[in-house]
Amino acid sequence: MTEQLKSKPPAGDKPLARIPGAEPSARIDAWWWLVAIVVGLIILLVVIDNETYWNLIVFVWDGIQITFGVTVVAFVLTLLAGLLGGLGRLSKNRFIYGAATLYVELIRGIPLLVQLIWWYFAFPVIIQGLGRSLGVDALSNYQAPAIAMAVLGLVFCYGAYMSEIYRAGIQSIPKGQMEAARSLGMNYFQAMRYVILPQAVRVILPPVGNEFIALLKDSSLVSVVAVTDLTRRGREFMSTHFNPIETWTMVALLYLVMTLLSARIVGWLERRNKFER
Amino acid sequence: MTNEPIIRIKNVHKYFGHVHALQGVSLDVSKGEVVVIVGPSGSGKSTLLRCINRLEEYDEGEIVVDGIPLDSAKNINEVRKEVGMVFQQFNLFPNMTVKENLTLAQRVIRKRTAEEAGEIADQLLIKVGIPEKSDAYPMQLSGGQQQRVAIARALAMSPKIMLFDEPTSALDPEMIKEVLDVMLALAQEGMTMVVVSHEMGFARNAANRAILMDAGQIVEEATPDILFTAPTHPRTKEFLSKVLH
Ligand SMILES: Nc1ncnc2c1ncn2[C@@H]1O[C@H](COP(=O)(O)OP(=O)(O)OP(=O)(O)O)[C@@H](O)[C@H]1O
Ligand SMILES: [Mg+2]
Numbered sequence: 001m002t003e004q005l006k007s008k009p010p011a012g013d014k015p016l017a018r019i020p021g022a023e024p025s026a027r028i029d030a031w032w033w034l035v036a037i038v039v040g041l042i043i044l045l046v047v048i049d050n051e052t053y054w055n056l057i058v059f060v061w062d063g064i065q066i067t068f069g070v071t072v073v074a075f076v077l078t079l080l081a082g083l084l085g086g087l088g089r090l091s092k093n094r095f096i097y098g099a100a101t102l103y104v105e106l107i108r109g110i111p112l113l114v115q116l117i118w119w120y121f122a123f124p125v126i127i128q129g130l131g132r133s134l135g136v137d138a139l140s141n142y143q144a145p146a147i148a149m150a151v152l153g154l155v156f157c158y159g160a161y162m163s164e165i166y167r168a169g170i171q172s173i174p175k176g177q178m179e180a181a182r183s184l185g186m187n188y189f190q191a192m193r194y195v196i197l198p199q200a201v202r203v204i205l206p207p208v209g210n211e212f213i214a215l216l217k218d219s220s221l222v223s224v225v226a227v228t229d230l231t232r233r234g235r236e237f238m239s240t241h242f243n244p245i246e247t248w249t250m251v252a253l254l255y256l257v258m259t260l261l262s263a264r265i266v267g268w269l270e271r272r273n274k275f276e277r
Numbered sequence: 278m279t280n281e282p283i284i285r286i287k288n289v290h291k292y293f294g295h296v297h298a299l300q301g302v303s304l305d306v307s308k309g310e311v312v313v314i315v316g317p318s319g320s321g322k323s324t325l326l327r328c329i330n331r332l333e334e335y336d337e338g339e340i341v342v343d344g345i346p347l348d349s350a351k352n353i354n355e356v357r358k359e360v361g362m363v364f365q366q367f368n369l370f371p372n373m374t375v376k377e378n379l380t381l382a383q384r385v386i387r388k389r390t391a392e393e394a395g396e397i398a399d400q401l402l403i404k405v406g407i408p409e410k411s412d413a414y415p416m417q418l419s420g421g422q423q424q425r426v427a428i429a430r431a432l433a434m435s436p437k438i439m440l441f442d443e444p445t446s447a448l449d450p451e452m453i454k455e456v457l458d459v460m461l462a463l464a465q466e467g468m469t470m471v472v473v474s475h476e477m478g479f480a481r482n483a484a485n486r487a488i489l490m491d492a493g494q495i496v497e498e499a500t501p502d503i504l505f506t507a508p509t510h511p512r513t514k515e516f517l518s519k520v521l522h
Binding site: 177180181182183184185186195199202 | 371385431
């Protein structure tokens, strides 16, 4: 991103021209069509075969809540982990930079599913082993709560990707901004908080939004580590009713509703945070 | 003008890898003095200026600003509160209005209330001649207006010293005067100023002293009239012959 070198005549308030198809209304339409189709399909299925589909929706309802809850909690923590990791990756302190880089590179090289399994099955054994060798009963009897371990695994993994998004976003802000803030007497954290991050938000919102949607979808992997999310509830329903087509079609549609809604919210946030440089 | 130096620079060295950007620079600036620094590109003018408020760390030597040595992180922030800086590229905060640009640091650092900070901002905008631009965004201003806002933003912190790094060299010619006029007024009010600029007219009107830097060293210093018209050092003569085509 380059800074404006030459003076420009003051820009008017009105946009220069309207490009057909690029107005916000065009995008709203496409999105409404998609939602209409997906919701329409769900309603249609429920009307056609109320017994199966309505029972299914009722059965997986708590799974939907878990999926949503796990995603939101993991996402909020991911935002924090990513900020720490991103600042670490930008640190001039070699130790902090090294630790952050190691974290990012290690995590990004391991499949998420393997990470989730590690946190759920291996991590507790390490804690128990530690407890035994230290003689601490509370640790040696440690039982991993499934949801907490799943959230931890998701945060560790997504935090690494988020670190890189933050790093790129912060780096995209011209160096002069930090220098101006520092020359006014702000320390590093004040400059980050009041000057750099508010500008970086605009840059990182689209990729961060994508991460939320990706996290929502990847949260289905926690079904493997004993979390009764939407996917796991779907599997339970199928194993008692033996109707894979109905079950997985409906589960897919339910995920679609959630991702479409998320995309909408992300788009709205992006528009709200636009400003001209 | 008193003789007690408000900036004391003693034998400062600065390396960028193998580049020896400052090679033992010593300079005292008195309260109320206006010093103009000239010199060829890459001679270390910006580096010297940036060392004064520690945007750049130096490797050797000593800098004391208003009695505060630039050593600990705490001192550095203390010094930065007292030293305003104006950049070639303005570096206004593009996501904030002019007024927000002027009030942010006042509130965060000087702990002034929104009303206090706002009043100071209004007065400074009158002083730099653009009170009507208070609610505009930097993008909507001309370069000259942006630079005047940048000066006002630095002044809003009530600094004792102002540093200018080529404040007019990114400007279209017709806007240079409006910025220099603001700087001249500031100099006449008794502000201590260190200015890197090749605007000879400004130097003659405003500066007590002019300094020529070359290859990381101060080569010659004199009053602007003498340095620009009757330099003694051959490197000064060479530089001036290039600048005055
Ligand atoms: N961040 C940096 N990293 C590496 N080298 C640098 C850096 N900043 C400056 N230098 C080098 O230090 C020397 C002095 O640079 P400086 O910017 O102080 O010169 P200057 O006199 O301000 O030049 P100009 O008139 O072009 O602005 C130059 O050789 C430059 O290449
Ligand atoms: Mg320079």
